[in-house]
Amino acid sequence: xxxxxxxxxxxxxxxxxxxxxxxxxxxxxxxxxxxxxxxxxxxxxxxxxxxxxxxxxxxxxxxxxxxxxxxxxxxxxxxxxxxxxxxxxxxxxxxxxxxxxxxxxxxxxxxxxxxxxxxxx
Amino acid sequence: xxxxxxxxxxxxxxxxxxxxxxxxxxxxxxxxxxxxxxxxxxxxxxxxxxxxxxxxxxxxxxxxxxxxxxxxxxxxxxxxxxxxxxxxxxxxxxxxxxxxxxxxxxxxxxxxxxxxxxxxxxxxxxxxxxxxxxxxxxxxxxxxxxxxxxxxxxxxxxxxxxxxxxxxxxxxxxxxxxxxxxxxxxxxxxxxxxxxxxxxxxxxxxxxxxxxxxxxxxxxxxxxxxxxxxxxxxxxx
Numbered sequence: 001x002x003x004x005x006x007x008x009x010x011x012x013x014x015x016x017x018x019x020x021x022x023x024x025x026x027x028x029x030x031x032x033x034x035x036x037x038x039x040x041x042x043x044x045x046x047x048x049x050x051x052x053x054x055x056x057x058x059x060x061x062x063x064x065x066x067x068x069x070x071x072x073x074x075x076x077x078x079x080x081x082x083x084x085x086x087x088x089x090x091x092x093x094x095x096x097x098x099x100x101x102x103x104x105x106x107x108x109x110x111x112x113x114x115x116x117x118x119x120x121x
Numbered sequence: 122x123x124x125x126x127x128x129x130x131x132x133x134x135x136x137x138x139x140x141x142x143x144x145x146x147x148x149x150x151x152x153x154x155x156x157x158x159x160x161x162x163x164x165x166x167x168x169x170x171x172x173x174x175x176x177x178x179x180x181x182x183x184x185x186x187x188x189x190x191x192x193x194x195x196x197x198x199x200x201x202x203x204x205x206x207x208x209x210x211x212x213x214x215x216x217x218x219x220x221x222x223x224x225x226x227x228x229x230x231x232x233x234x235x236x237x238x239x240x241x242x243x244x245x246x247x248x249x250x251x252x253x254x255x256x257x258x259x260x261x262x263x264x265x266x267x268x269x270x271x272x273x274x275x276x277x278x279x280x281x282x283x284x285x286x287x288x289x290x291x292x293x294x295x296x297x298x299x300x301x302x303x304x305x306x307x308x309x310x311x312x313x314x315x316x317x318x319x320x321x322x323x324x325x326x327x328x329x330x331x332x333x334x335x336x337x338x339x340x341x342x343x344x345x346x347x348x349x350x351x352x353x354x355x356x357x358x
Contacts, residue, residue, distance in 0.1 A: 031151075031239045033149055033152070033153055034156040050135065051179060051188075052153060052157070052179050053153065053185045053188070054180055056153075057188040057195070060142065060145065060146070061194060061195075065193050073245070111340055
């Protein structure tokens with residue numbers, strides 16, 4: 001679903017990341033699918049590129065879980081579905097962000113050697 | 122709808138994804154494809170190249186299908202619990218329709234025929250309409266439910282087993298059902314139903330078979346037409 005700079009990433013490692021990115025993007029403004037994909041690509045400076053079509057099942061699942069809400073708006077004669085975060089989605093974002101920060105910090109510590117640095121060649 | 126989306130729709134439906142989720146997914150994918158094509162054209166590609174590039178960026182058919190099918194929440198109830206959708210639900214609807222028909226018979230008897238021993242006597246005026254509603258409900262319910270099962274099965278591209286089971290059960294019940302009505306001691310009106318291969322075994326079997334054929338025929342015709350059109354498109358490809 002997500003790839004990091006054109007390299008395949010272990011999907012298990014990316015568990016929850018699409019949700020996190022989408023909730024974060026939609027936290028302050030509503031967007032439609034195409035905008036979301038472009039925003040992820042742009043704001044991550046193309047480090048994270050999303051399989052464009054597969055963003056929709058993630059959006060629909062979040063909406064099913066009431067983390068997102070959607071509304072149809074006609075812009076320049078084209079009907080688009082805009083998504084925005086609900087209060088439940090904001091709570092979920094906070095949880096996911098906390099988990100991800102902890103995980104990233106732990107991995108960073110491991111990479112730097114941390115407590116057992118001398119044991120790592 | 123572009124051909125890859127047509128194939129994707131068939132794959133998703135056959136995998137048990139609910140039609141409303143499929144419809145919305147494909148609609149958003151089509152919009153996304155239009156945006157991608159426009160972006161590629163603005164970047165200098167001609168129309169054909171822009172469309173090809175847009176399809177590549179959208180994702181492979183396998184990935185697009187897997188993204189939906191791996192999420193259980195998008196599965197239809199017919200796929201999750203076919204025994205409930207094609208066994209219990211049709212029975213519940215049939216029982217409800219027949220309860221309504223029996224109520225019409227019982228109430229019509231009390232209103233229009235308070236003096237008669239049975240409601241099955243010649244009637245006139247408004248009574249014809251009133252009892253007609255009950256009769257229509259009673260006789261058409263099994264057939265309409267059978268057609269409903271066929272439509273649901275066709276929409277969701279289900280295998281023939283569960284719809285055939287549901288239609289057969291409804292036909293058996295519909296073909297053997299009988300209404301009886303009479304006054305009980307004290308003069309109160311009593312209406313009820315029973316299921317029996319009476320008054321003649323051959324007649325009941327004929328009823329069941331007729332109902333089964335009428336119910337399942339549209340669904341079988343749809344399957345034949347679908348198989349033919351699939352064969353034709355495979356030959357063209």
